[in-house]
Amino acid sequence: xxxxxxxxxxKKTNYHxxxxxxxxxxxxxxTILLFVFSKGKAPIKVDYIYTSVxxxxxxxxxxxxxxxxxxxxxxxEKYGLYIVSFVINLLIFALxxxxxxxxxxxxxxxxxxxxxxxxxxxIILVFIIFLIATTLLKLAEDWFYFNTNENKILxxxxxxxETQLSTLRAxxxxxxxxxxxxxxxxxxxxxxxxxxxxxxxxxxxxxxxxYDSDTERVSIKDEISLLKNYIAFHNHRVEIxxxxxxxxxxxxxxxxxxxxxxxxxxxxxxxxxxxAGQTKTPIKIMLYQNGNQFKFNISNANLNTKNQLExxxxxxxxxxxxxxxNLVYPNQxxxxxxxxxxxxxxxxxxxxx
Numbered sequence: 001x002x003x004x005x006x007x008x009x010x011k012k013t014n015y016h017x018x019x020x021x022x023x024x025x026x027x028x029x030x031t032i033l034l035f036v037f038s039k040g041k042a043p044i045k046v047d048y049i050y051t052s053v054x055x056x057x058x059x060x061x062x063x064x065x066x067x068x069x070x071x072x073x074x075x076x077e078k079y080g081l082y083i084v085s086f087v088i089n090l091l092i093f094a095l096x097x098x099x100x101x102x103x104x105x106x107x108x109x110x111x112x113x114x115x116x117x118x119x120x121x122x123i124i125l126v127f128i129i130f131l132i133a134t135t136l137l138k139l140a141e142d143w144f145y146f147n148t149n150e151n152k153i154l155x156x157x158x159x160x161x162e163t164q165l166s167t168l169r170a171x172x173x174x175x176x177x178x179x180x181x182x183x184x185x186x187x188x189x190x191x192x193x194x195x196x197x198x199x200x201x202x203x204x205x206x207x208x209x210x211y212d213s214d215t216e217r218v219s220i221k222d223e224i225s226l227l228k229n230y231i232a233f234h235n236h237r238v239e240i241x242x243x244x245x246x247x248x249x250x251x252x253x254x255x256x257x258x259x260x261x262x263x264x265x266x267x268x269x270x271x272x273x274x275x276a277g278q279t280k281t282p283i284k285i286m287l288y289q290n291g292n293q294f295k296f297n298i299s300n301a302n303l304n305t306k307n308q309l310e311x312x313x314x315x316x317x318x319x320x321x322x323x324x325x326n327l328v329y330p331n332q333x334x335x336x337x338x339x340x341x342x343x344x345x346x347x348x349x350x351x352x353x
Contacts, residue, residue, distance in 0.1 A: 094127035213259035273300025
């Protein structure tokens with residue numbers, strides 16, 4: 001089963017737009033400064049020139065901060081070095097602006113007379129305010145981009161998990177139906193009276209498997225009922241009493257677990273541990289629940305009942321169960337299989353946080 005390439009999907013919907021961010025930032029900065037320099041009046045040509053040159057001088061330290069200091073120092077958690085670099089960057093360009101702004105304007109535009117828009121201390125103050133404000137805006141923009149991407153990744157991961165679980169369920173149901181129809185077929189061949197009851201029981205089981213289990217969680221009570229129905233169903237094909245010992249020790253019958261976790265294990269025990277006329281060792285099931293801990297242990301005789309068809313589909317239920325556990329209970333479960341010449345035992349423990 002191939003997983004979704006989350007990185008490629010994120011790139012297709014990249015919310016990080018540096019050109020848009022910088023475009024909006026500098027248009028807004030130009031508008032504000034133009035309003036300040038023209039003192040709220042209708043701006044004239046000289047106001048546009050002064051504001052443009054001022055913006056260019058501001059853009060140099062801001063760009064250095066955006067694309068060198070923030071990614072290489074601040075985001076690398078080198079906070080002390082970032083503060084020192086930020087202050088040096090600010091002081092150098094603020095002092096240069098205060099000292100040479102008017103000289104630059106007079107040199108580039110000798111035909112224009114530039115009144116003193118700002119005093120040198122005020123120029124330094126504007127640089128300080130602007131660098132601090134743009135830093136905060138940049139960090140806010142990066143934070144928005146990061147959280148948007150994180151949310152996107154979480155949604156895609158959830159969709160991926162749901163897709164995988166749906167696929168696994170789609171594999172479980174036909175596998176279960178195939179084995180169950182084999183039971184009905186065997187009963188029909190032998191013309192046993194219980195075939196009608198077996199069909200009704202199979203209908204109840206399939207209703208749960210297909211419809212009732214189509215949810216995120218089911219109560220342990222419902223899963224126990226499913227197991228009991230399945231045991232009763234299989235008793236039709238095995239003329240040996242007490243083929244299964246079922247010990248239940250639960251504190252809360254409404255304890256929730258992921259559906260269809262236990263049936264593949266019981267199904268596997270019947271397939272390989274119960275044969276009419278041969279079974280001497282019963283299937284033993286122990287189900288325990290207390291608080292957030294759930295334990296399921298099942299053992300059966302290892303009769304090595306295999307044929308060509310079973311070889312092809314062997315382990316489908318168990319493999320699906322392992323995949324489900326890794327998806328639904330990551331780092332919250334233990335799954336152990338112990339096989340000897342005579343016995344086969346599986347233990348499943350779930351510890352939900």
